[in-house]
Amino acid sequence: MKAQTEAAGAASPRSRKKREAILDAGVRVFMAEGYAASMDRVAAEARVAKQTLYSHFGSKEGLFHALFERYKQQSLAGLDPAGDLAAELATFGEHMLRRIFDPEILGVQRLMIAQAGAFPDLARIVYEAGPGRVRAGLVEFLRAKIEAGALGRADPVEAADDLMALLQGSRRQRILFGVEAAPDPARLRGIAERAVTIFLRAYTMR
Amino acid sequence: MKAQTEAAGAASPRSRKKREAILDAGVRVFMAEGYAASMDRVAAEARVAKQTLYSHFGSKEGLFHALFERYKQQSLAGLDPAGDLAAELATFGEHMLRRIFDPEILGVQRLMIAQAGAFPDLARIVYEAGPGRVRAGLVEFLRAKIEAGALGRADPVEAADDLMALLQGSRRQRILFGVEAAPDPARLRGIAERAVTIFLRAYTMR
DNA sequence: GTCTATATAAAGATAGAC
DNA sequence: GTCTATCTTTATATAGAC
Numbered sequence: 001m002k003a004q005t006e007a008a009g010a011a012s013p014r015s016r017k018k019r020e021a022i023l024d025a026g027v028r029v030f031m032a033e034g035y036a037a038s039m040d041r042v043a044a045e046a047r048v049a050k051q052t053l054y055s056h057f058g059s060k061e062g063l064f065h066a067l068f069e070r071y072k073q074q075s076l077a078g079l080d081p082a083g084d085l086a087a088e089l090a091t092f093g094e095h096m097l098r099r100i101f102d103p104e105i106l107g108v109q110r111l112m113i114a115q116a117g118a119f120p121d122l123a124r125i126v127y128e129a130g131p132g133r134v135r136a137g138l139v140e141f142l143r144a145k146i147e148a149g150a151l152g153r154a155d156p157v158e159a160a161d162d163l164m165a166l167l168q169g170s171r172r173q174r175i176l177f178g179v180e181a182a183p184d185p186a187r188l189r190g191i192a193e194r195a196v197t198i199f200l201r202a203y204t205m206r
Numbered sequence: 207m208k209a210q211t212e213a214a215g216a217a218s219p220r221s222r223k224k225r226e227a228i229l230d231a232g233v234r235v236f237m238a239e240g241y242a243a244s245m246d247r248v249a250a251e252a253r254v255a256k257q258t259l260y261s262h263f264g265s266k267e268g269l270f271h272a273l274f275e276r277y278k279q280q281s282l283a284g285l286d287p288a289g290d291l292a293a294e295l296a297t298f299g300e301h302m303l304r305r306i307f308d309p310e311i312l313g314v315q316r317l318m319i320a321q322a323g324a325f326p327d328l329a330r331i332v333y334e335a336g337p338g339r340v341r342a343g344l345v346e347f348l349r350a351k352i353e354a355g356a357l358g359r360a361d362p363v364e365a366a367d368d369l370m371a372l373l374q375g376s377r378r379q380r381i382l383f384g385v386e387a388a389p390d391p392a393r394l395r396g397i398a399e400r401a402v403t404i405f406l407r408a409y410t411m412r
Numbered sequence: 413g414t415c416t417a418t419a420t421a422a423a424g425a426t427a428g429a430c
Numbered sequence: 431g432t433c434t435a436t437c438t439t440t441a442t443a444t445a446g447a448c
Contacts, residue, residue: 034320110319110320110322111320117240123384127379131376131379161375161376161377164376165374166371168371169367169368170337170367174337176319177318177330177333178330179329179333179338198368201407201409202404202405203404
């Protein structure tokens, strides 16, 4: 009874393409202008009639939710135990910084910080899928290293927080405020290595 | 020629009170609802006619600017060289955390992060008056300590960034996302002491 | 300067044809 | 499902009386 109506239109290739176009446009427009951006802008950016947009998502809020649901599925590069600890952590740090300073990620986070009050469930989704997952992975990695004796006895959660904090430094805050631009990707390795050096100086057994 | 017109109305005690009421209401409303909050809301919160609001500030943008101009004048508790280095830094850290996790400051920063694109000049003002000034003070303090030999040879700017990062940890991010509440003020001293311990482990000469 | 009442523009959402 | 044209509400901003 449901399949009949949907088979005809909802799942048509054309409809799917429109839907994707709207989602892509929504990300761009909301990132750029915040949640205050108009539905007209989104429709124009997607080259679609406004009504098409409403057919798919029902309301502005519905579209907003749909946008961030996509972030749930993102996977993340893991921490593979390769060379020595410093190199492993530097590689992890470089990856993390690449994500953190990615213009799209910055836009998403700006948006969610602004709308956390209005969409608490979405903010949690974005946090868990992003920083939360990275943090959880690092905690487990460090726990193993601590148990193996490669790091001094310490709370792995605190250690993970400290490393992530050192990696970000004060740059993230300045970038969020628009006071300075994101660093060139080529510089990220160096930034990560410096942070890891400080981290290991504090956490290595002496 | 200008004094005549102003003496009659613009500087009257009543007018000044209204102006202050509007500014206070503006802070509350914009913090709570973001820049999307309506002028009607602000006028209602200030117990003032909307026209009064426009008489004083001309436009929504004008009001928004006026709100943040007030933050320029804020002064900040300095770093007084009292006991030993660890205690000094812990006290500094406690003060910094108290500010960072203050609901009003959090609201201002959320707002400015959201509107940094639309009001780049304001975002800079808020940054310089807040985090920027704290950072600058800490840099000078650490520079003196390094030159005095109390800390190992290091770049004072990097050291200041590292200490501030360790103090904030990952809490600030989670709080901005609304995933967790700000810590109880009574816990701040302990949080600061832990961060300072890690910092000194990395930066003290051995 | 301050108030009540109103103009004007824009945004979210929908009706009806194809 | 998608489009054009339209409704309705809300928001910024202003006119005019006191």
